[in-house]
Structures are given as C-alpha cells and as structure tokens.
Amino acid sequence: MSGTTPPRGATDVLTLGETMVALRGSGPLKLGGSMDVSIAGAESNVAIGLARLGHATRWAGAVGDDEAGELVLRTLRAEGVDVSGATRDLDAPTGLILFEPRLPEVTRVHYYRAGSAGSRLTAAAVEGAFTSPGAPRVLHLTGITPALGASALAACRRALELAREHDTTVCLDVNFRSRLWSDEESAAVMRSWIPYVDVLIASDDELPLCVRETTATGEAHALAKALLAQGVREVVVKLGADGATAYTAEGELYAPARPVRAVDAVGAGDAFVAGYLSALLDGDDVPDRLDRAVTTGAFAVASHGDWEGAPTRAELGLLGAGPGTVVR
Template sequence: MNPMDIVTIGETMVLMSPQKSGPLRYVPGFHKQMGGAESNVAIGATRLGCSVGWISQVGDDEFGRYITQNIRSEGVDVSQVVSTGKAPTGVFFKEKKNAKQTRVYYYRANSAASQMSTEQLPYEYLKNARLLHLTGITPALSESCKQMMFDLITWAKAEGILVSFDPNVRLTLWSKEEAAQVLHDLAIQADILLPGIPEGELMCGESDPVKIASYFRQKGVDNVIVKLGPEGAYYDCEGEQAQVSGFKVDTVVDSIGAGDAFAAAVLSSHLQGFRWDEAVKRGNAAGALVVMTEGDYEGLPDTEELDAFMAQKIEDDVLR
C-alpha cells in the first residue's frame, strides 16, 4: 500500500446552493454542489501537491455516488469510502441573506456518515499516513462517531502519526457544554491545532490568540495556529511565535470553506518543508482566494495559483 501524505475522515454532504439571495422560502431553485470540511481539506491539499486519502461512509444512493465520484475526480484516494444501504447521504442548504451573510441548514440526522464506528476503521491503510487530519464535526455526528474519534487519535499517537485537529464547532449538532468538553479533550492530544477565536473561547475560555495558543502549548500541543479571519493568523509552533497578516480581498463572495483552505495550505506546506511562518502565510493566501469564489471547494487553489496570488499581492504592496 502506497504511503499517503495526509489521510482525513469525516462527512461530506450534498450542498444545495440557492439561485438567488434572500430567505429560502422565496428562493425558486437551487444548484447541486457538495461540501464537507474534511473533503475540502483533502481536495485542497491534493491540489497543492500532497497525496491524500479521504475516509467516510455515504448512502448507497445517487447523492453518495455523486460525492464519491467528485472527490475521486479531484485526485483524492477514496478507496476506503464505504457505501451503505442502511442510511442516506446527508444534505444541507445554504441561505444567502446578502453578500456577507450566509446561513446553513443541515439535514444530516441519522445520515450514513453518522453511522461510522471504530470497528470500521481501516488501520492498515491509516498506518501509511504521515499526518491524520481530524475535525470537531465528526464527534458531533453520533455517539459512535465520538468514540471513534477518541479511539483514532489515541491509536495515531501510539503509532507515531502526526495528528492535526481543527475544532470546527457546529453547535447545531450538540450542546455547548458537551462540545466544549469533547473538543478540548481531543484538542490537547493533537500535534497541530487549528482553532479560531470562537473555538478558543469555547474550549479554554480565552479570546486572545496569544493566550489561546499558550494554553494549549502548556497542555502539550506542539503547534497551535489561531485563525483570525481577514487579519491572518497567530502561531505558536515549536517555540516560535508571531502573527502573520492576512491578504485583503476586494469582494467576499462566499466565506464558507476559508478555514478548510487555510488548513489544507498550512498542512501541505508543513509536510513539504516550509517554515511555520511561510506555511501560515500560504494558509492565509489560500483562505483569501476561496472567499472570492462560490462554493465550498471550487476556489481551492493549486500551487501555481497560490504562488501567483501571493506574488501579485506582494507586488501590489510595493507599488502602493
């Protein structure tokens, strides 16, 4: 079995995007896409030159086949995706109030992915990963998924596989109290932690990026990178700390997926030997590119696009 740079596990759903802005009750139609934090990272890292595998479970239905086919076409290995006739593929709808405000409605209860469990984990496949990327969405799907996440991160640590964790809070799936405890307990076992400010507040009660990073570094996490949206990110990695500025964009088309783009670029850059400050800068650039494009993963850049965008921004700054 060939070695993989990154393996990730989680749910991807069919995304129904409205044809126009406004409350969904006034939207006449939708167009079909797909979205999932883990598959977004998988596609993003693949476009940036990494070999990536995505593990999941989809329904034995047209939506499940659509998702698997699409992710395979992006170059991601989907050999470990299970199709089941016992539960359907999840669906979610976007609602665009205006250019800057998007709401999401999920129809994922008892979905195929929520039925995943520790017993299904392909350990021989996972052993070939350099890095395992996990998010806080998966443990919120069901009790079996929650237990699977704890078992998986414990196993990966024992095997010496790097673990990255993006808390990716979804409070529509579980209570704030449970989310805070579970995400905290998973986060402190990660090698690379990628929280935002709201997630830091939830997990450790801090809203300052320096304090969030310091808290988790003291808990034993080697690398903490706190996402700051348009302002960039603050990192505290292996004893080095700094804030890296974000890239300004003229128009935000769709902000969903920016954090996944950031994670994909940071993780792929780290595995490719970039310094942490460079990796974070590339993450900021990838996030900026994604918010200028409609869809969860469509705007994820390849290496050429990312380098060109960063070079152009540097040139623009010099000319100002």
C-alpha cells in the first residue's frame, strides 16, 4: 500500500468495471410504455462524479461491438472521462439493466449481463489502461467487478498488483451484490484484497466480508479497528440517511447526512465515493473528505438517475442555499 499522499500521475483516478445501457420505465414493465435510455455502472458513476469535480479520470472496461457499447463510450467521453483504455469485445454484447419503479421509494432492477462484454474484461487490457499515459494516483475498485466472472476477477487482481508496483493508492468500495455471488465467495476475495487497500468504503453490514478471522465483534467500530490493524489506512462506513463515519489511526469521525428531499437513492453510494476521493486528491483532511462525500451523496439522492445529478465543483455550495433560492 502507498503512503499518505497519493503519487502524482497523468491520471488522478483509474477505475474499471462494467457499464451497461440503462432503461428506466415510468411504471410496471409488463404494462409497456416509454423508457428513458442512459448508462449505468458503479465504477463509471464514480468516474463521472470525479470528472465533474475537475479530476482527470480514466475508465477501463469492455463493451460490445454494438450501438449499446457506442452509447456507453460516447456518454463517458461527453462527461470528460478518458476511455482510451476501454476495449471492444467482438464476441459479446454490452450489458443491459432495466429499472422498474413500483413505489415512490421502491425500484426493481433487472439485469441482463450474463456473458456480457464487461464480464470478459481481461488482465491484459487493464495493464494497458493502467500504464498509458501514466500510472494513476488512485485505483478505484468495487466488489461488483470480480463477481462478474473469472476474467474480470483476474483483471482486478492484476490492477491491484500494478497499483503496488507503481505506489498507487487503492480505494475499494465493497458494494456487495447478492445476485452476483454469495457472502462466502465475496468474503474470500475481499479478504484477499485487504493487504492492497488503503481506503476501504463499505456499509456497516459489508464490513464483516472484509475482516479475516478475528476476535472483533460485529460492531462497526470493532471491525474497522481490525481492518486498520490489518493495514488499511482509512475505513469509511456509509450509513445511508444517517451519514457516514471514518475510522483512522487517529480515531473516528462521524458526519451526518445533508438533509434533502430524496427522489432516487440509486447511485448515492457512488456519488459519496466520488466526493470522498475528490477531497482526498485535493489533500483535504478527513473531516473535509466526509463533508464533500455527504454533499455529493445528497446531490445524487435529490436527483433521478445513477450519475445525472452529480455536482460540479462550482455547485457544491448549493445545498447551503435556502429553500426556494434562485441562483443567478
């Protein structure tokens, strides 16, 4: 793992994973109707959030040689994300995700990603994306990508090895998905990754997946301390509407969530990560990192879509404006 200051490089953050075409309906899918077309993927959500905050981001992933893949790449380019490390798979399609709103705060999600191009991302492709045009300051991974298949898992492992070789800070968002793998499968991989991780971000129920056999209790602070003892520099626990807590060698710090009218919680965790990494890259201390993270998370919750509501740096102060404020 790297030291306390991320090394300088041509790219601030490299992230890799699957980005899919996203279709959002207005009601039950069985009734038909129109759908909004966009893209979605935890890692690309983070990349877009960071790009809007002024950071140089690179996304390494695989898309099909199809119009859906072109939409993914075109959208990321339009958002200022470097996709020069992305690959096209001639033999597999771009994945698809359908969002089906059922209640004001309940949305069903349907995935069509088995055998997709994103699940076939290779270690060789990651090597090229990591080193050209230069090693990134931060590598951001999630627990989603390794669950997609053996090839994607190998690509993640190679990225971790390269991060160690190039003294790149590693951020891991556990992001457990029970549809993709079991608790046991996830724990085996997450625990093997911990020696490489500098910044671990997880919800409180995901922390046990990361801690090897220990006497630590199931409480978040005990699990976080166990992870710090295993070499992780910062453990950040997302608490949803209750905010977040960061644990470091200096102690723990809590930040409440920013109050907003919630309209869509999808993508809020990714926005939180983007805010935290943005402040880390700026050299801010932990309180300021948490403050920016809960701010960007609030923007996501107050907006529809996975990444569409991500703020620019100039917009970060808007949440401090009173209700009904008109900004000119």
